[in-house]
Amino acid sequence: MSKVHPTFDPKGLIRESYRIEGITAGECRSIFLDWALSIPLGQDHPPLIAALLEQYGGAQPDHPMTQVLREGAAQPSKTGRRGGRAARLKPN
Numbered sequence: 001m002s003k004v005h006p007t008f009d010p011k012g013l014i015r016e017s018y019r020i021e022g023i024t025a026g027e028c029r030s031i032f033l034d035w036a037l038s039i040p041l042g043q044d045h046p047p048l049i050a051a052l053l054e055q056y057g058g059a060q061p062d063h064p065m066t067q068v069l070r071e072g073a074a075q076p077s078k079t080g081r082r083g084g085r086a087a088r089l090k091p092n
Contacts, residue, residue: 008051011034011038013034014032014052014056015056016031017065023063023064024064025067025068027064028064028065028067029068031065032072049073057069
């Protein structure tokens, strides 16, 4: 198994989450958020998440962090919501 580059998990948060016995999905989401906020601005998250999934997810597919990483890797759906003034105006 190849080692994840340190810039993919600068604080080791994801690595450590896999070591915590009995960790919950909620705790994993909180750790994931902290991880995402620790990534430098301008760095693209999807390739980092893919590398973390490759490193840890394959060996532990049922771990709550694996599920959180999969959710993080999924493309957000477009809601079609319009914001600002356009959302408040009624169509003619």
